[in-house]
């Protein structure tokens with residue numbers, strides 16, 4: 001059986017169940033339980049799950065799938081790790097572990113280990129079958145101490161080999177060979193965390209021939225995996241074009257019970273051996289999966305896909321095709337990359353400017369402009385970080401369907417990812433305009449817009465990390481002619497800008513945290529204020545810095561998005577006659593459409 005777990009806890013409890021099942025099955029059938037431990041992060045899992053197992057520990061004998069050629073008290077010793085971290089927790093004795101004696105040369109250690117295995121299995125020749133091997137997969141695709149492109153991969157005449165040039169320190173180890181590994185009744189790969197996603201994909205998605213892929217997953221699963229067009233954790237599983245069971249005797253009819261959000265069911269029929277079986281491939285455009293129960297045929301594999309909102313997961317299949325009692329077991333733990341679902345989650349704000357002294361020369365980027373006294377900007381260095389973040393978001397959301405925000409999760413205050421002009425932005429829901437339209441404040445740009453649901457996705461937690469560097473800006477030393485900025489003034493102010501603008505910030509208004517600044521025309525020495533004055537959009541106000549900008553709507557008001565409601569009212573024919581039509585209100589509309 002093959003399961004996907006969203007977190008370590010589930011992996012540990014599943015490992016516990018599996019190992020307990022295999023141990024008690026072996027003890028019942030053969031009176032002993034032969035198990036092989038690996039080192040690495042697997043050890044952490046075993047030390048957590050084994051103490052919970054109910055078994056006759058006296059029947060266990062523990063070997064090592066590989067062991068480092070170091071003294072037991074060396075921090076690299078795998079036995080040393082288990083002696084320190086497991087023995088105190090389980091009723092196993094040290095004597096039940098088959099360890100190595102590093103006083104001997106490594107060649108002798110390997111030969112003696114093999115001899116010991118044969119003695120314990122009472123098999124002077126042939127290939128013993130371990131009841132269970134617990135294997136890890138290294139970032140390079142190695143397992144045990146079988147490393148890529150190493151000559152040990154082709155060793156078939158021995159059960160145990162040694163290596164002096166392990167790419168993973170320490171360099172000297174002994175290891176089970178495939179001869180022994182692939183004759184195990186069961187093997188479990190416990191591959192925790194997203195860090196292993198790339199290697200899992202290489203082995204099973206991209207068909208790269210790596211050591212772990214050769215270890216005991218059975219030819220049918222390997223061929224089976226090769227035919228599956230699935231993707232790795234980082235890319236999310238998006239579509240399964242179809243299940244092509246390539247005549248390896250495995251076929252499966254996925255009887256999808258209550259599968260939600262299936263965008264496409266396609267029927268395929270394909271000769272599988274002598275039988276022609278109908279089976280279905282399907283695209284799933286959402287993680288809201290239910291269990292897919294499969295009807296078992298003889299010579300059949302079980303297919304399980306778990307949902308529970310796994311945002312990142314890895315699905316694998318087993319190869320119980322031969323219907324043998326013991327199937328290869330795979331466990332892949334994937335930390336769930338969680339997405340923002342709660343309005344309590346906030347994006348940290350940038351506090352760098354809190355300690356500034358003024359006046360301060362800076363380079364800024366203008367983000368959103370209402371008028372010269374109401375604009376949003378970010379410092380140029382922060383703008384570069386926002387660009388980087390948006391590139392990451394683009395990669396992550398490029399096939400975003402499965403991450404669309406569920407209507408039930410839509411609520412004001414929720415941080416989301418929003419598609420705008422084919423770029424993904426961070427946004428915060430201000431309010432719901434309708435069941436499938438949300439009013440969004442673009443966190444890094446200051447824009448407010450009503451957005452349809454199909455452009456809104458869950459924001460991945462990682463994308464929260466970058467503090468929000470958006471700031472409020474006020475052009476200093478000018479007051480608008482007639483007290484309100486005209487549309488032309490806004491256009492002219494807008495035109496003065498390119499991405500990078502040199503400014504001198506004179507003060508920060510504590511009342512609304514806006515920065516009062518003078519701005520230079522990009523690439524020129526002329527001031528933007530001078531340009532606006534020359535065009536009669538405003539007049540000089542030399543007393544500007546001693547007062548707070550008054551008049552017009554506040555930054556908070558704009559950021560609340562309520563002005564859009566007013567604009568809507570003004571634009572509704574039926575209500576036009578009820579809305580003030582003075583030039584002031586007209587300019588208000590002009591400033592916001």
Ligand SMILES: O=C(O)[C@H](O)[C@@H](O)[C@H](O)[C@H](O)COP(=O)(O)O
Pocket residue numbers: 038039040041042065066067068078135136137138139142143144145168
């Ligand atoms: O002693 C060892 O090094 C292990 O037996 C080795 O095969 C390990 O299982 C993999 O390297 C994965 O290790 P991690 O899970 O720590 O990456």
